[in-house]
Amino acid sequence: MTTAPSLFLHGRAEMSGATLFRDVALDVPGGGWTCLLGPSGIGKSTILKLFADLAEGVDFDGRIGATDGPLAGRVALMAQDDLLLPWLDVLGNVTLGARLRGDTPDPARALDVLDKVGLAGFEARRPSELSGGQRQRAALARTLMEDRPVVLLDEPFSALDARTRARMQELTAETLSGRTVLLVTHDPAEAARLGQKIIVMTETGLRDLPPPAGPVPRPVGDADTLRVQANLLEILRKDERCAPLTS
Numbered sequence: 001m002t003t004a005p006s007l008f009l010h011g012r013a014e015m016s017g018a019t020l021f022r023d024v025a026l027d028v029p030g031g032g033w034t035c036l037l038g039p040s041g042i043g044k045s046t047i048l049k050l051f052a053d054l055a056e057g058v059d060f061d062g063r064i065g066a067t068d069g070p071l072a073g074r075v076a077l078m079a080q081d082d083l084l085l086p087w088l089d090v091l092g093n094v095t096l097g098a099r100l101r102g103d104t105p106d107p108a109r110a111l112d113v114l115d116k117v118g119l120a121g122f123e124a125r126r127p128s129e130l131s132g133g134q135r136q137r138a139a140l141a142r143t144l145m146e147d148r149p150v151v152l153l154d155e156p157f158s159a160l161d162a163r164t165r166a167r168m169q170e171l172t173a174e175t176l177s178g179r180t181v182l183l184v185t186h187d188p189a190e191a192a193r194l195g196q197k198i199i200v201m202t203e204t205g206l207r208d209l210p211p212p213a214g215p216v217p218r219p220v221g222d223a224d225t226l227r228v229q230a231n232l233l234e235i236l237r238k239d240e241r242c243a244p245l246t247s
């Protein structure tokens with residue numbers, strides 16, 4: 001893996017003349033986890049797609065990229081929709097990135113990652129033969145297979161039961177250690193566990209919140225983590241348009 005760069009997105013976005021978001025100033029530190037929260041429809045997924053150069057139909061006016069040069073070829077995106085190809089089995093989906101790049105797929109590594117996400121024995125199934133949570137873990141496995149310095153995760157654990165979610169957070173934090181990770185989540189507990197930078201996006205801008213102390217993933221019962229989780233929930237429940245903003 002090459003060095004994990006810092007990212008920036010400063011600007012506004014429109015689609016068909018309608019504003020998606022305005023005057024966002026987002027800075028994502030390199031080599032760690034940044035968590036982005038905010039109300040539904042505020043533009044979080046659009047930001048991930050802009051970084052991945054997959055924001056079809058979106059007019060972005062501003063500056064976006066990595067501080068050390070072009071981002072192209074250095075980004076893996078796990079979209080909100082799992083985007084598993086229905087005609088491929090799980091193993092085929094998980095090794096798809098390598099085949100699309102013209103690389104030799106590594107089925108042994110893919111089977112190891114599938115084992116780690118709890119899908120050992122599911123490699124020959126089609127996506128239609130999986131539950132929602134299993135599909136999401138297959139998509140996670142595909143993302144973890146990509147050896148990219150920048151990883152964008154759009155609600156990657158949203159379909160998982162609490163126990164599996166905690167385990168997948170730990171696996172993902174361990175696997176992506178040292179990479180630049182931008183995680184979109186609606187879950188304050190998840191942001192408090194994983195965020196080294198925590199940002200709430202509102203209609204009027206971005207608000208940085210101090211993260212808990214300690215390395216990620218933080219223990220679920222850690223007192224500082226629970227305090228930040230509660231604080232985040234309070235902030236998300238309030239009308240953010242009235243809250244003081246830092247940018």
Ligand SMILES: Nc1ncnc2c1ncn2[C@@H]1O[C@H](COP(=O)(O)OP(=O)(O)OP(=O)(O)O)[C@@H](O)[C@H]1O
Pocket residue numbers: 015020038039040041042043044045046047080
């Ligand atoms: N293909 C599209 N055509 C038109 N509008 C779109 C399209 N995709 C997204 N939008 C609009 O762009 C805005 C931002 O959407 P986006 O998916 O980025 O929000 P989000 O914050 O990620 O929401 P959620 O938390 O519900 O996933 C929304 O108002 C949405 O309706």
